[in-house]
Amino acid sequence: MEKIRVTCEMEVTLKMIGGKCKPLILDSLICDGNQRFSQLMRRITQVSQRTLTNQLRELEADGLVSRTVYPEVPPHVEYAITEKGRSLAPLLELMCEWGASHLDDRFELTDPQCGEPAEASKP
Numbered sequence: 001m002e003k004i005r006v007t008c009e010m011e012v013t014l015k016m017i018g019g020k021c022k023p024l025i026l027d028s029l030i031c032d033g034n035q036r037f038s039q040l041m042r043r044i045t046q047v048s049q050r051t052l053t054n055q056l057r058e059l060e061a062d063g064l065v066s067r068t069v070y071p072e073v074p075p076h077v078e079y080a081i082t083e084k085g086r087s088l089a090p091l092l093e094l095m096c097e098w099g100a101s102h103l104d105d106r107f108e109l110t111d112p113q114c115g116e117p118a119e120a121s122k123p
Helices: 009-017 022-032 037-043 049-061 089-101
Strands: 065-070 076-081
Touching: 009 022, 022 037, 022 049, 022 065, 022 076, 022 089, 037 049, 037 076, 049 065
Parallel strands: none
Antiparallel strands: 065 076
């Protein structure tokens, strides 16, 4: 197996969780437990089916998500967070907090997934 060359430790993290919806997938599995593909599609509305499929495959390859196929008709597939993936929970929480505290007029928050936005929690 050819090694992936990185210049610093931060790049390892970005290679594993960087992507259009990877942090949202991880957060959803951490917070809501095992989910089927259709549940993730409903939860992460801004992503296409193809992108979600690719991001789930990459997360699985990196050992952050596990995929279980149940031998039923029709097939039943569930995705779950692994311990390695769960270890990202503090980082994802910090990303939510940082985003909420830096939400400005350029952004319109349409589907909050990290709790209350910073503006809503101000008196």
